Structure formats: structure tokens, C-alpha cells
Amino acid sequence: MSLYLLLESYSYLLLPVTGFIVFSLLAFFSILRGKKNSTNILFAFICFLGALIDLDIAQVSFLADQSLSLRLDRLSYLFFVFVTPVYIQFVHSFLGMKRRRWLEVTAYLFSVSLLPFTQTEYFISGLRQFSFGKIAEAGPAYYVFSVVGGIAALYCITTLFLGMKRAEENSERNRIKYVFIGFGLSGLLILMNSLPISGYDVYPVGNFNFIPAIILAFGVLKYDLLDMGMLIRKGSAYFFLTGILTFVYAMAIYLSNILFMGYGNTHPLIISFALAVIVIALFNPARIKVQGFVDRIFFRGKYDYQETLRRMSSTMASFLRLEELMDFMLDSIPLALKTSGMSIALYRKEDESLELHSNRRDPLGRKQKIFMGESRPVADFFETYRKTLGRSTAGRMDISDDEENKISDLFDATGAAVLIPMISRDELTGIMALGEKRSGELFVHEDIELLETIANQGAIAIENAGNYERIAEINIELEEKVKKRTEALAAALEEKDRTQQQLIRSESLASIGQLVAGTAHELNNPLASSSSLIQTSVETARQWKDVKDADRDELIDDLQFSLKELDRAANIVKSLLGLSRQTQTYVEQVNINILIEDALRVLHSRYKNSAITIEKNLREDLPEIEGNFANLGQVFINIIGNAIQSIPDGKGKITLVTWYEKDKDLICIECYDTGRGMSPEEVRDAFKPFFTTKKPGEGTGLGLYISHEIIKRHSGSVNIQSKKGRGTVLSVELPCRRRKA
Secondary structure (H helix, E strand, C coil): CHHHHHHHHHHHHHHHHHHHHHHHHHHHHHHHHCCCCHHHHHHHHHHHHHHHHHHHHHHHHHCCCHHHHHHHHHHHHHHHCCHHHHHHHHHHHHHCCCCCHHHHHHHHHHHHHHHHHHCCCCCEEEEEEECCEEEEEECHHHHHHHHHHHHHHHHHHHHHHHHHHHCCCHHHHHHHHHHHHHHHHHHHHHHCCHHHHCCCCCCCHHHHHHHHHHHHHHHHHHHCCCCCCCCCCHHHHHHHHHHHHHHHHHHHHHHHHHHHHHCCCCCHHHHHHHHHHHHHHHHHHHHHHHHHHHHHHHCCCCCCHHHHHHHHHHHHHHCCCHHHHHHHHHHHHHHHHCECCEEEEEEECCCCEEEEEEEEECCCCCEEEEEECCCHHHHHHHHHHCCCEEHHHHHCCCCCHHHHHHHHHHHHHHCCCEEEEEEECCEEEEEEEECCECCCCCCCHHHHHHHHHHHHHHHHHHHHHHHHHHHHHHHHHHHHHHHHCHHHHHHHHHHHHHHHHHHHHHHHHHHHHHHHHHHHHHHHHHHHHHHHHHHHHHHHHHCCCCCCHHHHHHHHHHHHHHHHHHHHHHHHHHHHHHHCCCCCCCCEEECHHHHHHHHHHHHHHHHCCCEEEEEEEECCCCCCEEECHHHHHHHHHHHHHHHHHHCHHHEEEEEEEEEEECCCCEEEEEEEECCCCCCHHHHHHCCCCCCCCCCCCCCCCCHHHHHHHHHHHCCCEEEEEECCCCCEEEEEEEECCCCCC
């Protein structure tokens, strides 16, 4: 009989322990991954209180020392008495209700008034033994707390229900639905614990509060209910459910061990070993079942992300006319995501308006275009926000009234559930506006990731289509000029070819920059892993005792040399990442010495196998300047690269010098080389676009021109001194404070 009671006691612990784990994980994720706003903080605190009460229920039944258990139970109520005001405040914050602060203040004052009673017998008078286990015994103050808590729970549930009814879109309705089920049902279940605490021999149904908590966790993870950026991925779902599976196995082994020990088995180790073998045999099949469960619940009916992205990207890049590109996107994207409709709002910078394209047609069968004027606030917002925006999310953001009104007008005009900005070169090109899913489901992580990637590709495709259309317009203008002025034909054709070549170079340079940045990012992971493994190997080798000192030291030296080489590779990758950034902001703090070192790392492969000597005389206490790191990095890559290329047969010397002119507040940089030098005519034309002294195919003639333009934007100056056959000195002066945009 005692064994039966022992097993019943441990099985009674399983439910509150499960609730404690679920609520703790929700609180943990909310704190670490959620935005630090009032809604997420209150959400985490409610989850903490739910975990606390589950832990308290478990310890009351588990601890044999009733005096200690009673003290711990009373201590938990120092926090739990605040569940009523926190619950009310969370519901108000979640629904955006700001006119009932008096109710929150009243609830907090009520909870504070209960604090003196929580550590006395007026709140918890003792512990009571029932058939299912021990539980706290209520005092008079606890009844007051329970009645007020019940009223508050009914108020919150009613408020959430009314908010769900008022919601006009699926996303908002689903957000409220999951919170309504999760917190509403959990609150009622915990409130039902008042019955056994009041003396009724009724199993505490509050122990089942982990069930609505799991439903809430599902909604938070899959649909990002609280804007935590936690939209679920397969890997994290597998990890989470496999962890629960591991916990269940551990509990099974533990309880089985107690069972066999209770029967007086003389070989508990053999039994534990046998159970462990069984668990190992069952774990992998169960894990596969868990992954299948995740796929069915979270990713049922999903499209092939990579294939969809590949197909759409390659097709969009092939369109040369903007109208054809718009038709393709408006037809294919709603088909892929199974949405009710889609619009694309192109931003017209010249008149700061939005031009809405959709598949809606007028009575004559022509596709309609709607223009929304004075849309600069929308562009300003998305150029800063740069993420997918839902209708409900927009209503909770702290933005200006003008921006909020314009964004609301765009949602109304398009009937969209989400807006995805299309950004190119830090400027808004357009906005993809998608309607609700026809299935009624919400957009999940894979949807948003696909849409944002397509939006980025679409922005590039729209810009390219615009460039091609401008080229087509230039062609038409050229044809008219040919008819009127035959004598201007040669100059006009040359301008056409130059425009086309500039477009090709621009696209090629952008593609190379993206390739370099992407490759550098991919290299970071194996470099970091290899460095960590080698470092661990060095530390392990130092602890070897049975190996000759000479052999061990030789191995450690080899490993440290490898680690040093990996660090050098990581620095080169870091330089590539820094120098590949694309931005038009000129207010960064830039250290010229660091920038020159990064440029040398990038160019190292061009001179490492030659007899070129690089001499650096860089002032150590050089002050920083305000400028653009990426663009200035491009300047010094061009300057040093030209110096390397000018040295005949790869034998010569390049000297880099920096210093600070305090009276002028200028940073001065000089690059000396012992190369071929330049004639006075070449020096005069050096900064002109497309002028080059290099052989055909070795240069574009844009390096020094672009460098000159970047330095001029930084209010600086650049000068060349050179003589044929005697080398070149290129001097740059940059002010520490930028004097003009």
C-alpha cells in the first residue's frame, strides 16, 4: 500500500512539473527574444507567475518537512498575489486599451494590501492531506484573494472575447484567440484550485494548466503573436519536442526504478541498465515520429521554398519591361502563397506618390492604376523600418500620426494583410501588398522570408526594368535626332553605348560585391569552428603526460601556427565584409589607419608573390574622421591597387604615410610608388571618367574618377605629382569634420 501511495504521489508531481517547464520556457523566450515593450514584459511576468504556482504545488506534495513546505508556500504568494493586476494590465496592453488605468491601479493597491497577510495563517493556515496528495489550506484573506481573482479573470476573458469579435482581420483575430485560450483557460484552471485549498476533496484541476499553456506556446512560436521575432523553424521545433521526449523518458526511468526498489529487487543496477537499453532503442524511432509530427502541424502543405525562390528570381530578372514584370509578380506571388489578392505600390520619387498596380480591371478590361499623392511619410517609414508590416502591428507602433494615417490609407486601398517594402540602394522602390490567405491561416516564418527575398529581388528587377526602359527612351530620342540632325548621329550613338556600358558595369560591380559579401559570410562559420577546435586541441595536448616533451611541443607549435593562419584568414574575411557594405550614410566614425590596413589585406594576393615592398609610416594617435567606411575603403583600394599595377616587373617600393594637421583639422595621406610615373598630360586627365593608361581589358578608367568623387563628397581634396619613369605621389586631405553633405 505504501508503494502505491508513493507512486501516486510521484505521478501527481508530473502535471505541475510539466506546467512549470512550459511556463518557464515561455518566460525565458519572451525575455531573451522579445522586444522590451510593456506587452512582452507583462507576458513574461505572467508566465513566471504560472511557473511559480506550478513549482509551489509540486514542492508542497514532494517535501516531507511540512514546516519548510508551508514557509515556501507562503513565500510564493509574495509574488503570486500580483497575478490579478498583471493579468489586467497585460490584457489592456495587448489590446491597446489606454483608458482604464484606474482599474490597473486599483488592482495593484489591492495586491499590495494583501502582502502583510501572505506570511500569516490568515492567508495560508496550513497544509491539508487529501487522497491525491498534500495541498495548502486557505485562510480568510485567501478567500478574498480568490473572489477578486475570479472577478478579474472573468473581466479579462470577457474583454479578450469582445476584442476578438471586434477584430476585422485574421491576423488580429488569431492573436487574440490564442491568448484568450492560453491565458484565459489557464487562469480559470488555476482559480479552480481554490476548491481543494478551501477544503473540498477535489483533484486540483489547475495542475492541467500546462495544456492551454502549450496551445499558447504553439501560437507564439508559429504566428509570432507578441512580435518576438520567434516565428518557428523546423530545427527549433525538433529541438523543443525532442527535449520534452527526453524528459518523459527520464521520468519513466526514475519512476520505474522506484517501483522495482519498492518491491525489494536485489539488482537495481541491472534493471536500470535494462531500462536504459530500452530507451536507447526507442529514442530514435520516437524522434523520427516527433519530426513527422512537427512537419504535419507546422509545415503541412508548404511549397518548396528554394524552388519557388529560384524560379521567380530567374524569371523576374529576364523581364525588360516594367509592365511585364508587374503582371508576372501580380499573378505568380498570390498563386504561390494562396492569398486572396495582391497589389504593388510603386513609389514615384519625382512627385512623392504611390502608383498602385493590381489585377483589378475597369469596364473596358484594362488593368486599373490608382495614385496616392503625398506619400513621402510612407517612404520615410519603410526606408527606416525595412521589414514586413502587418495591419495589427502598424496599429501598435509608436509612429507619427501622419505616417500612421498614410499607412492605414494604403492598407485600406489595397485590402492588404501585410505590406513588404522593396528597398534598393537604401531607397524605397515599391511596396508589395498581400491580402489574407484563402485558407484563413496566418503568415509564418517561411512565408515572410520568401516574400522579403522576392521583394529584394523585385526591387532590383524594377530598377533594371526602369533602366532598360530609359535606354529604350534614349533610343527613340536618338532616332528622332537622326532624322533631324544627321551630323549629331555619331555623338548620340556614343552616348547610347556609354549609357549601356555604365549599366552593365553597375550591375557587374553590384553582383561582385554581393558575391564577395556572401562568400565572406559563408567562410566565417568554418573558420570559427576550425579555430575553436585547434584551440581545444592545443589545450588538450598541453595536458598530455605520456608523450615526449619534444614531440608534444612540436605538435603544439604546429597547431599554434595553424591557429595563427586561421586568424589571418578571419581578418581578411572581416576586411572583405567591412569593405563590401553598401550604404550612402556619411556620418560614421572612420579610422584611416584601420581602413588602409584593411585595403592592404584585400590587395595582399596581388603583391604577395612579387618583389614589391610595402612600407607604412602611419601615425598612431591619428584622430577619426566622419565619413563612409565602405566608400573610403574603395578609395584606398583604388589608390594602392594603381600603385601596385604601375610598378614594372613587380619590383619596387610603395610607401604609405599618414599624419594630422592640427591647425587645419585635416588628416593627410600620401602614397609614394617607384612605378612608371605619368606624363603631365596624363596627370591632367587622371580624374576624368573612362580615362586610363592601362592596356585594353585591364581597367575601366573609373577608379580615380570614383575616388575623386568620393573624396569630394567628404569635403576633401586629392592631388597627383608624377614624372615619367620616376614614380608617383598621390596625396589625399580629409577634414575630421564633414563640411557638407
